[in-house]
Amino acid sequence: MVYGGRKETEGSLAAYFPWCSCWTKLINKVKSKDENFDYREPTLMHRLFRKYWGPFILRSDVKAISGTLFVIYLAVSFYGCIHMKVDISPHKYIRDTSPIQTFVYLADKYIWADNVMPTFHVMNPPDFRNTTQRNKFNEMVFRLEGTHYSIGRVSTNFWLWEYQSFLNDFSEVEYEHDFYKRKYMRNFFNQFDYQQFRGNLF
Structure with a gap:
């Protein structure tokens, strides 16, 4: 080979x-x-680039001007990226000829645009280890969800319910003794999905 x-x-x-x-x-x-x-005469474009354009862009003053313009271009681009408004409205993901566009337009005009999710802070919370107090607190949340202008359960983002679901994964947990145990609470609030609640509780 x-x-x-x-x-x-x-x-x-x-x-x-x-x-x-x-x-x-x-x-x-x-x-x-x-x-x-096979020898051929250079074309007009070839001669133009070789005799005029090439020497022109290699001049020192042209290089300096090009570098300055490139820096200005980067600055303007960076400024534009910072002030760019991202529109992720649902109608952007649906074809214009789709019949769902009518529903999306009405929902965007009358539902999503007017909805505001308030945040409630309980200054004197009950003892959630106690089943009775925990049920009374849940009833208060249910009443808030049932107000005249509320859209129901889909608007509720309650850390207590998420924490209860988290504790249900541990068969040895007893709410009366382990509800406020540091080990479980630390593991719960260290998870990425539940870190949003940490600033409102501690």
Whole structure:
């Protein structure tokens, strides 16, 4: 294989069959004659770039101006990216000919645009280890969800219910003794989905 590679310039078959070398030399001569006829005059665009455009962009003053304009372009682009407003409205993801567009338009006009999610802070919370107090607190949340202008459970983001679901994964947990245990609360609030509640509780 190495021997054949060294002889590649003279023809792969000539490395193994010397009598083929005469044909390869003849082919090379024909190619060299044909190459002389492939010469073409440079086109107008080629001469323009070679004689005018190339020397122009290599001038020192042109380089300095180009560098300055590039820095200005980067600054304007960075400013535009900072002040860019991202619109992720639902109608952006639906085809204009889709019949759902009518519903999305009405929902965007009358439902989502007017909805505000208030945050309630309980200054004197009950003892959630006690089942009775926990149920009374849940009843208060249910009443808030049932007010005249509320949209119901879909608008509720309550850390207590998330924490209860988290504790249900541990069969050894007893609410009366382990509800406020630091180990479980630390693991709960360290999770990415529940870190949003940490600032409102501690």
